[in-house]
Amino acid sequence: MADDPTTDPPDDATPDPPDAVDDVPTISCTRCGREWDLTYELDALVAGNQSVEQFALDHKRHTGHFPDDAATWLARCRHCPEGVERLSRRAARRWAEVHARHTRHSVAVSHGTDGEELLVEPGDWKASARAESDDDGRF
Numbered sequence: 001m002a003d004d005p006t007t008d009p010p011d012d013a014t015p016d017p018p019d020a021v022d023d024v025p026t027i028s029c030t031r032c033g034r035e036w037d038l039t040y041e042l043d044a045l046v047a048g049n050q051s052v053e054q055f056a057l058d059h060k061r062h063t064g065h066f067p068d069d070a071a072t073w074l075a076r077c078r079h080c081p082e083g084v085e086r087l088s089r090r091a092a093r094r095w096a097e098v099h100a101r102h103t104r105h106s107v108a109v110s111h112g113t114d115g116e117e118l119l120v121e122p123g124d125w126k127a128s129a130r131a132e133s134d135d136d137g138r139f
């Protein structure tokens with residue numbers, strides 16, 4: 001008897017779209033005293049896995065600081081005032097390598113929270129190609 005495969009849910013049931021994101025990531029910023037969900041980044045910018053990074057970069061761009069959860073990598077030149085702040089180690093290191101390549105300056109790359117520091121010397125960019133997938137070595 002219960003042979004009706006097209007049983008519709010009752011009208012008061014809210015159907016979930018199949019690709020609904022249950023768990024929209026949120027980011028808070030104590031400096032702003034606010035919290036955001038990343039629906040905009042996920043939907044409008046189609047940032048996907050990069051949505052947290054995208055938000056953090058946008059936040060920095062518009063407010064001058066990063067939100068709470070953004071542990072940034074700093075690349076600071078030891079010879080001139082140049083430097084950047086990036087969310088990924090690779091991006092910070094890439095900047096350092098390019099700077100070192102063009103200027104022959106040594107650049108220190110460090111992580112905001114754990115104090116680990118990597119020194120990118122002029123010429124290191126040559127080795128970085130083969131260490132692309134795993135940049136824990138700088139030999």
Ligand SMILES: [Zn+2]
Nearest residue numbers: 029031032063
């Ligand atoms: Zn803020």
Ligand SMILES: [Zn+2]
Nearest residue numbers: 077079080105
């Ligand atoms: Zn420099």
